[in-house]
Amino acid sequence: MILHITNDYSGSTVYKNLVGELDNLNLGQIVYNPIREASRIGKNKIDFKNKKSKIFYSKILNKYTDRILYKKKINKIVKDIESKVDLTKITYIHAHTWYSDGGAAYILSQKYNIPYIVAIRNTDLNLFFKYFIHERNFGKRILKNAQKIITISEVYKKRVLESDKLTSLKSSLLDKVMVIPNGVDSFWIENNTSNKNNTISNDVNALYIGKFDKGKNVLNLVKAVKNINHKGKHKVHLTLVGGGGSDHLQILENIKECNLISFTGKITDKRKLLDIYRSNQLFTMPSKAETFGLVYVEAMLQCLPILYTSNEGIDGFYEENIGEKIESLDEIEIENKILKLITCFSAYHIPTEKLIVNHDWKLIAKKYKELYNA
Structure with missing residues (x-):
């Protein structure tokens, strides 16, 4: 029986997709999700085929x-798990983040001699490890005692292995750290296209999909597109899908009188999203920090070249x-790179077959099952 400790299970379909495919492999699973808001209870629920499996939504935070x-x-999470889960039945723990989930996995592993793997994501490197200096030694113990350390992207693996703050663990990290990317919904794999038009005019359609929070850097994207259109050589139509987040109102105010930037709101219908991807030529998401960014993969499966960020997310994976x-x-850098996407459009190559293999949840679930059984 696998115990998943995942603080964001109810907030992201990433975990549901993995757990669902592991269930298809007849793996017994307990998913433990500590939450702050009662509204999250029941989100991403799964009707398990394996009847021993269960999800605990625990409003303790x-x-x-x-x-x-x-x-x-x-410590609160550990005590709650102990009160709800029969740990004598657990053979392996999968901590889906280094600090928020890995801390509990480490303590449970020490107490009950259960092996665990831990994943390293955006907030782990860019928030906890960077700013929680007083907890850095505890973070090192989490890594030192993990059987394997999963990074979702190549660039995060590189950052972990090259960190001067983890020098003392270097030899063990080399054997432990491995990259397993996230998958995408099977809809995007089934509806992929490798038919890229190699020509582009000065009238260009660009797309952003996601939240409007500061980390996504959407405001500077909007300013960059407005700069390009103001100069007049190129006309860039930017479609913003999603919204919400700390910059939402500021972005809506910024695009109020700009007829070349449109806001659709959140769209969950995959068919509508597919039509939107296919009506655009570029995908632009200049995030400040990104664990991986599955929308990049969705966009590339529709043959769109992408604007992304150095040392974050998908950088270095292909x-x-x-x-x-x-x-x-900044907006000037974004502006220059969008212009380069336009002028060099025919030079980009999207490796569709690799995308399909690397981001298929069925294949990813098999990799995790092999780790649990190792």
């Missing part, structure tokens, strides 16, 4: 002190020329 008092939060990466986050 608060919005304030648990964000600051890390150890207190971890050797092919899949688009342009920004080295800084």
Whole structure:
């Protein structure tokens, strides 16, 4: 029986997709999801084929002190798991983040001698490890005692192995760290296209899909597109799909009188999203930080070259020329790279077959099952 500790299970379909495919492999699973809001209870629910499997949505976290008092939060999670899960039945723990989930996995492993793997994601490297200096030694112990360490992207693996803060663990990390990317919904694989038009006019359709929070850097994307259109040589129509987040109102205000930038709101219908991908020529998401960015993969499966960020997300995962990466986050850099996407459009190559193999949840689930059984 596998115990998944995942603080964001109800907030992302990534975990549901993996757990669902593991269920198709007849793996017994307990999914433990500590939550702050009661509204998350039942989200991403699965009707398990394996009747021993179960999801615990546990409303034990608060919005304030648990964000600051890390150890207190971890101990609270450990006690709650102990009260709800028969740990004598658990053979392996999968911690889906290094700090928020890995801390609990480490303590349970020490107490009950259960092996665990831990994944490293965006907030682990860019928030906890960077700013929670007082918890850095505890973070090292989590990695040291993990059987395997999963990074979702190649660039995060590189950052872990090259970190001067982890020098003391270097030899063990080399044997432990491995990359297993996230998959995409099977809809995108089944509806992929490798038919890229190698010509583009000065009238260009660009797309962004996601939240409007500061980390996604959408405001600077909007400003960059407005700069291009103001100069007049190229006309870039930017479609923004999604919304919500800290910059939502500011972005809507910024595009209010701009007829070349349109906002659709959130779209969940995959067929509608497919039509939107196929009506655009570029995908632009200049995130400040990104664990991987599955919308990049969705876009590339529709043969769109992408604008992405250096040392984040999908950077370094593909050797092919899949688009342009920004080295800084300001609007001028974004503007220049969008212009390069336009002028060099025919030079980009999307490796469709590799995308299909690398991001198929069925194949990814088999890799994880092999790890659990190793």
